[in-house]
Amino acid sequence: MTEEMETAPHVEKMPLRKGAWSSEEDQKLTDYIKRFGIWNWSQMPKPAGLARSGKSCRLRWMNYLRPDIKRGNFSNEEEETILKWHQVLGNRWSAIATKLPGRTDNEIKNYWHSRLKKRSKNNLAPATVSHTAKESDIEVNQNDLSGTDPKGSNLEQLFTDEYDLSSSSSDPAVETDRNQSTVENFGSSKTFEELQNLWEQPFSLEECFCMVETDPGFMAPTGAVWLQEQIYPPSISYDGTGNEFWDVIKVNSHV
Protein backbone atom coordinates (compact mmCIF):
# COMPACT_ATOMS: atom_id res chain seq x y z
CA MET A 1 0.00 0.00 0.00
CA THR A 2 1.34 3.36 -0.89
CA GLU A 3 0.90 6.83 0.36
CA GLU A 4 -1.05 7.79 -2.77
CA MET A 5 -3.62 5.20 -1.94
CA GLU A 6 -4.65 7.31 0.90
CA THR A 7 -5.71 10.13 -1.34
CA ALA A 8 -9.12 9.79 -2.84
CA PRO A 9 -8.99 9.87 -6.63
CA HIS A 10 -11.08 12.98 -7.01
CA VAL A 11 -9.06 15.01 -4.56
CA GLU A 12 -7.05 17.52 -6.45
CA LYS A 13 -3.34 16.82 -6.40
CA MET A 14 -1.27 19.52 -4.85
CA PRO A 15 2.16 19.59 -3.31
CA LEU A 16 1.83 18.34 0.23
CA ARG A 17 3.61 19.97 3.08
CA LYS A 18 5.75 17.82 5.33
CA GLY A 19 7.55 18.35 8.57
CA ALA A 20 6.61 20.31 11.62
CA TRP A 21 3.17 21.81 11.87
CA SER A 22 2.80 25.56 12.19
CA SER A 23 0.41 27.05 14.73
CA GLU A 24 -1.65 28.31 11.82
CA GLU A 25 -2.04 24.79 10.48
CA ASP A 26 -2.95 23.54 13.93
CA GLN A 27 -5.59 26.21 14.18
CA LYS A 28 -7.03 25.37 10.78
CA LEU A 29 -7.31 21.71 11.58
CA THR A 30 -8.76 22.32 15.01
CA ASP A 31 -11.26 24.82 13.70
CA TYR A 32 -12.32 22.50 10.94
CA ILE A 33 -12.86 19.56 13.26
CA LYS A 34 -14.67 21.79 15.71
CA ARG A 35 -17.07 22.77 12.97
CA PHE A 36 -17.52 19.61 11.00
CA GLY A 37 -16.16 16.81 13.09
CA ILE A 38 -14.04 14.00 11.73
CA TRP A 39 -15.64 12.59 8.64
CA ASN A 40 -12.92 11.48 6.22
CA TRP A 41 -9.26 12.11 6.87
CA SER A 42 -8.30 11.78 3.24
CA GLN A 43 -10.65 14.45 2.04
CA MET A 44 -10.57 16.80 5.00
CA PRO A 45 -7.29 18.62 4.36
CA LYS A 46 -8.50 20.47 1.28
CA PRO A 47 -11.69 22.00 2.67
CA ALA A 48 -9.77 22.69 5.86
CA GLY A 49 -7.28 24.70 3.82
CA LEU A 50 -4.36 22.43 4.60
CA ALA A 51 -1.71 21.23 2.17
CA ARG A 52 -1.21 18.07 4.20
CA SER A 53 -2.01 14.45 3.65
CA GLY A 54 -4.98 13.08 5.51
CA LYS A 55 -2.62 10.79 7.28
CA SER A 56 -0.59 13.69 8.53
CA CYS A 57 -3.72 15.48 9.70
CA ARG A 58 -4.94 12.43 11.53
CA LEU A 59 -1.63 11.93 13.26
CA ARG A 60 -1.44 15.55 14.27
CA TRP A 61 -4.95 15.47 15.69
CA MET A 62 -4.55 12.14 17.45
CA ASN A 63 -1.16 12.86 18.95
CA TYR A 64 -1.28 16.55 19.65
CA LEU A 65 -4.44 18.53 19.00
CA ARG A 66 -7.07 16.32 20.57
CA PRO A 67 -8.57 18.14 23.55
CA ASP A 68 -8.25 15.15 25.85
CA ILE A 69 -4.51 14.81 25.44
CA LYS A 70 -2.65 14.89 28.70
CA ARG A 71 0.60 16.76 28.36
CA GLY A 72 3.62 17.02 30.57
CA ASN A 73 5.82 14.55 32.35
CA PHE A 74 4.80 11.02 33.07
CA SER A 75 4.07 10.35 36.71
CA ASN A 76 5.69 7.48 38.57
CA GLU A 77 2.40 5.67 38.50
CA GLU A 78 2.19 6.06 34.76
CA GLU A 79 5.72 4.77 34.38
CA GLU A 80 4.89 1.72 36.42
CA THR A 81 1.78 1.15 34.40
CA ILE A 82 3.74 1.25 31.17
CA LEU A 83 6.37 -1.10 32.50
CA LYS A 84 3.82 -3.55 33.79
CA TRP A 85 1.69 -3.60 30.69
CA HIS A 86 4.69 -3.78 28.43
CA GLN A 87 5.59 -7.02 30.14
CA VAL A 88 2.16 -8.32 29.29
CA LEU A 89 1.47 -6.83 25.90
CA GLY A 90 4.91 -6.26 24.46
CA ASN A 91 5.17 -3.47 21.90
CA ARG A 92 1.45 -3.10 21.45
CA TRP A 93 1.57 0.59 22.19
CA SER A 94 -2.00 1.37 21.33
CA ALA A 95 -3.16 -1.29 23.77
CA ILE A 96 -0.87 0.06 26.45
CA ALA A 97 -2.17 3.55 25.73
CA THR A 98 -5.65 2.44 26.74
CA LYS A 99 -4.29 2.00 30.25
CA LEU A 100 -3.17 5.60 30.37
CA PRO A 101 -6.04 7.93 29.53
CA GLY A 102 -4.86 11.05 27.81
CA ARG A 103 -1.59 9.54 26.68
CA THR A 104 -1.07 8.58 23.07
CA ASP A 105 0.56 5.44 21.77
CA ASN A 106 3.19 7.57 20.10
CA GLU A 107 4.00 9.36 23.31
CA ILE A 108 4.23 6.11 25.24
CA LYS A 109 6.36 4.55 22.55
CA ASN A 110 8.75 7.50 22.59
CA TYR A 111 8.88 7.48 26.35
CA TRP A 112 9.62 3.80 26.35
CA HIS A 113 12.45 4.05 23.86
CA SER A 114 13.98 7.10 25.46
CA ARG A 115 13.72 6.20 29.14
CA LEU A 116 11.96 3.07 30.23
CA LYS A 117 13.69 0.65 27.90
CA LYS A 118 16.95 0.94 29.76
CA ARG A 119 15.21 0.81 33.09
CA SER A 120 13.27 -2.23 32.04
CA LYS A 121 16.45 -4.01 30.96
CA ASN A 122 17.99 -3.38 34.35
CA ASN A 123 14.87 -4.35 36.21
CA LEU A 124 13.63 -7.38 34.37
CA ALA A 125 13.04 -9.32 37.53
CA PRO A 126 9.34 -9.31 38.42
CA ALA A 127 10.14 -8.28 41.97
CA THR A 128 11.11 -4.86 40.73
CA VAL A 129 7.63 -4.16 39.57
CA SER A 130 5.96 -2.22 42.32
CA HIS A 131 2.75 -3.58 43.69
CA THR A 132 0.53 -0.62 43.20
CA ALA A 133 -2.39 -0.32 40.85
CA LYS A 134 -3.85 -3.29 39.02
CA GLU A 135 -1.34 -5.78 40.26
CA SER A 136 -4.01 -8.43 40.14
CA ASP A 137 -4.56 -7.69 36.48
CA ILE A 138 -0.98 -8.43 35.68
CA GLU A 139 -1.03 -11.69 37.54
CA VAL A 140 -4.12 -12.81 35.73
CA ASN A 141 -2.69 -11.73 32.44
CA GLN A 142 0.54 -13.55 32.89
CA ASN A 143 -1.24 -16.73 33.86
CA ASP A 144 -3.59 -16.53 30.95
CA LEU A 145 -0.90 -15.68 28.51
CA SER A 146 1.62 -18.30 29.42
CA GLY A 147 2.60 -20.09 26.26
CA THR A 148 0.11 -18.24 24.13
CA ASP A 149 0.22 -15.64 21.46
CA PRO A 150 -0.53 -12.29 23.07
CA LYS A 151 -2.85 -11.55 20.19
CA GLY A 152 -4.73 -14.79 20.65
CA SER A 153 -8.11 -15.58 22.00
CA ASN A 154 -7.00 -15.84 25.61
CA LEU A 155 -6.08 -12.23 25.57
CA GLU A 156 -9.35 -11.36 23.99
CA GLN A 157 -11.18 -13.15 26.73
CA LEU A 158 -8.97 -11.52 29.28
CA PHE A 159 -9.80 -8.04 28.06
CA THR A 160 -13.44 -8.83 27.77
CA ASP A 161 -13.49 -10.12 31.33
CA GLU A 162 -11.49 -7.28 32.66
CA TYR A 163 -14.00 -4.64 31.67
CA ASP A 164 -17.04 -6.84 31.77
CA LEU A 165 -18.42 -5.29 28.65
CA SER A 166 -20.13 -7.27 25.98
CA SER A 167 -18.19 -7.12 22.78
CA SER A 168 -18.22 -8.63 19.35
CA SER A 169 -14.88 -7.26 18.27
CA SER A 170 -12.09 -9.66 17.49
CA ASP A 171 -9.42 -7.15 18.35
CA PRO A 172 -9.01 -6.75 22.10
CA ALA A 173 -6.82 -3.73 21.72
CA VAL A 174 -9.35 -1.89 19.64
CA GLU A 175 -12.21 -2.89 21.81
CA THR A 176 -10.60 -2.02 25.10
CA ASP A 177 -9.64 1.28 23.61
CA ARG A 178 -13.20 2.02 22.69
CA ASN A 179 -14.66 0.80 25.92
CA GLN A 180 -12.16 2.12 28.32
CA SER A 181 -11.79 5.51 26.78
CA THR A 182 -15.53 5.83 26.79
CA VAL A 183 -15.86 4.87 30.41
CA GLU A 184 -12.91 6.83 31.62
CA ASN A 185 -13.72 9.96 29.75
CA PHE A 186 -17.26 9.97 30.93
CA GLY A 187 -16.35 9.37 34.51
CA SER A 188 -17.16 6.47 36.70
CA SER A 189 -20.63 7.61 37.67
CA LYS A 190 -22.23 6.37 34.48
CA THR A 191 -22.69 2.80 33.45
CA PHE A 192 -21.83 1.71 29.95
CA GLU A 193 -25.49 1.12 29.25
CA GLU A 194 -26.33 4.64 30.28
CA LEU A 195 -23.66 5.95 28.03
CA GLN A 196 -24.92 3.89 25.16
CA ASN A 197 -28.37 5.28 25.68
CA LEU A 198 -27.01 8.77 25.70
CA TRP A 199 -25.12 8.07 22.56
CA GLU A 200 -28.13 6.72 20.80
CA GLN A 201 -30.41 9.59 21.66
CA PRO A 202 -31.76 11.19 18.51
CA PHE A 203 -31.10 14.78 17.70
CA SER A 204 -33.46 17.08 15.94
CA LEU A 205 -33.05 18.07 12.34
CA GLU A 206 -33.07 21.66 13.45
CA GLU A 207 -30.09 20.99 15.66
CA CYS A 208 -28.31 19.32 12.82
CA PHE A 209 -28.65 22.22 10.47
CA CYS A 210 -28.09 25.07 12.86
CA MET A 211 -24.52 25.37 11.77
CA VAL A 212 -25.35 25.53 8.10
CA GLU A 213 -27.68 28.39 8.77
CA THR A 214 -25.41 30.35 11.00
CA ASP A 215 -22.12 29.86 9.25
CA PRO A 216 -21.79 31.60 5.88
CA GLY A 217 -18.50 29.82 5.27
CA PHE A 218 -20.00 26.44 5.79
CA MET A 219 -18.59 23.83 3.47
CA ALA A 220 -20.35 20.58 3.97
CA PRO A 221 -18.53 17.33 3.49
CA THR A 222 -20.14 15.00 1.02
CA GLY A 223 -22.98 13.09 2.58
CA ALA A 224 -21.69 9.63 1.78
CA VAL A 225 -18.79 9.89 4.14
CA TRP A 226 -20.13 12.42 6.56
CA LEU A 227 -20.23 10.02 9.46
CA GLN A 228 -17.63 7.53 8.55
CA GLU A 229 -15.79 7.87 11.82
CA GLN A 230 -17.04 8.53 15.27
CA ILE A 231 -14.16 8.78 17.58
CA TYR A 232 -15.76 10.62 20.42
CA PRO A 233 -19.04 10.06 22.09
CA PRO A 234 -21.20 13.06 21.49
CA SER A 235 -23.10 15.36 23.80
CA ILE A 236 -20.74 15.29 26.73
CA SER A 237 -17.81 17.62 26.94
CA TYR A 238 -14.52 15.89 27.39
CA ASP A 239 -12.94 18.44 29.62
CA GLY A 240 -16.05 18.94 31.64
CA THR A 241 -16.27 22.57 30.74
CA GLY A 242 -19.29 22.12 28.56
CA ASN A 243 -17.72 24.09 25.77
CA GLU A 244 -19.38 24.11 22.41
CA PHE A 245 -16.73 22.03 20.76
CA TRP A 246 -18.30 18.74 21.67
CA ASP A 247 -21.74 20.05 20.95
CA VAL A 248 -20.63 20.49 17.38
CA ILE A 249 -19.19 17.01 17.31
CA LYS A 250 -22.56 15.83 18.55
CA VAL A 251 -24.37 17.59 15.75
CA ASN A 252 -22.08 16.16 13.15
CA SER A 253 -22.31 12.71 14.53
CA HIS A 254 -26.06 12.43 14.38
CA VAL A 255 -26.99 13.74 10.97
Add this chain to the structure above:
DNA sequence: AATGGCAGCAACCGCATGACC
Protein backbone atom coordinates in the same frame (compact mmCIF):
# COMPACT_ATOMS: atom_id res chain seq x y z
C1' DA B 1 31.12 31.88 22.44
C1' DA B 2 31.44 27.85 19.51
C1' DT B 3 30.51 23.20 18.68
C1' DG B 4 29.82 18.39 19.05
C1' DG B 5 27.17 14.77 21.22
C1' DC B 6 23.07 13.26 23.00
C1' DA B 7 18.19 12.83 24.42
C1' DG B 8 13.51 13.76 23.63
C1' DC B 9 9.88 14.26 20.73
C1' DA B 10 7.08 15.11 16.50
C1' DA B 11 6.32 13.36 12.28
C1' DC B 12 6.90 10.17 8.46
C1' DC B 13 6.81 5.63 6.29
C1' DG B 14 5.37 1.15 5.24
C1' DC B 15 2.51 -2.52 6.34
C1' DA B 16 -1.77 -4.71 8.16
C1' DT B 17 -6.53 -4.78 8.54
C1' DG B 18 -11.29 -4.08 7.71
C1' DA B 19 -15.10 -2.17 5.01
C1' DC B 20 -17.13 -1.71 0.82
C1' DC B 21 -18.10 -2.57 -4.01
Add this chain to the structure above:
DNA sequence: GGGTCATGCGGTTGCTGCCAT
Protein backbone atom coordinates in the same frame (compact mmCIF):
# COMPACT_ATOMS: atom_id res chain seq x y z
C1' DG C 1 -13.00 -13.76 -4.27
C1' DG C 2 -10.48 -9.84 -5.67
C1' DG C 3 -9.67 -4.93 -5.97
C1' DT C 4 -9.83 -0.43 -3.91
C1' DC C 5 -9.82 2.66 -0.27
C1' DA C 6 -9.56 4.52 4.57
C1' DT C 7 -7.72 3.94 8.86
C1' DG C 8 -4.73 2.14 12.55
C1' DC C 9 -0.39 0.60 14.16
C1' DG C 10 4.56 0.07 15.05
C1' DG C 11 9.20 1.11 13.54
C1' DT C 12 12.10 4.60 12.19
C1' DT C 13 13.83 9.12 11.01
C1' DG C 14 15.17 13.66 11.65
C1' DC C 15 14.71 18.09 13.93
C1' DT C 16 15.43 20.74 18.08
C1' DG C 17 17.10 22.01 22.37
C1' DC C 18 20.14 21.05 26.13
C1' DC C 19 24.51 20.15 28.09
C1' DA C 20 29.36 19.25 28.43
C1' DT C 21 33.68 20.50 26.71
